[in-house]
Amino acid sequence: MKPTHIQEFSDGRRVTMGPDTLPRFLKTPLTVLDGGDRNHLILSRLVRQEWFDDLSEQERDESLSAFLQAGGSAEAMTLELRRKESDGSYRQYTLGRGEGSESGSTVEIKVGDHTYRVTPDEVFTAEDAGEVFVHYFRHGDVPAGLSLRELVR
Template sequence: MTVTMGPDLDVRDLTLPLTVLNGDDKNHIVLKRLVRPAWPGELSKAEEDESDQTFLQAGGSAEAMTLEMRVESKGGGYTQFIVGLPFSGDQHGAEMVSIAVGKYRYDVLPNEVFNAKQAGDVMIYYFEHDTVPPGYTLRELIRTV
């Protein structure tokens, strides 16, 4: 599903799709900012590729999903993080939670499991600020140069 949003965004356009994720055939949503305002199909292949470089994505089901954010690194390249809910304390030794995303399973820390409402709040903030809310944790997954 592709949704094109502009400045008159109705936040339900961001949050409603999260409520229908089932971890199986409906298993992820990607929020990305286009390099320029355009309708789907109007971007060149190069513009599409550039638009795909940074994003916030949710994967799993409405009851248990992960959020990943990919950002441009200061020294060039990109870094991908798994987002976690605000957490204080030590998770050393915490039991991982397994989340189904289509045919894959992802093991995440307990504070990295979101429900649709929690993920929707992060999606709205990301849409408005191009990052996650202050206090949320970021665990590095992948860095490319």
């Protein structure tokens, strides 16, 4: 069966996934993130169900322009969503639980050579992130109730 999604790993490997992919194949890679060499995982939905190499260059670019990304270690990671908005622009967000945080309180997440500062409610474990990845895979968006803090770059 032709794939619907593609996963990209820290080492540059890409794995395609079809509509019948089991949740464990979305969750397990998150459990080996270590913040060092294995520091991120990206899940993108293909613009149409097709082998990646059979998509046009424009379709490949569009497919990889929207994604859910985990960065950090299995114990503490940040999740980011990049999506195309109704006005046609792409925006990227850090996900949180919407619980709010102590004023000014931040946590450092190591992602390879970079360190990101996020609020405590924006820190996920592999188990928590796995549920978000499964939902994104099935529905093309993150679960209701998660907060989105827009990243301005």
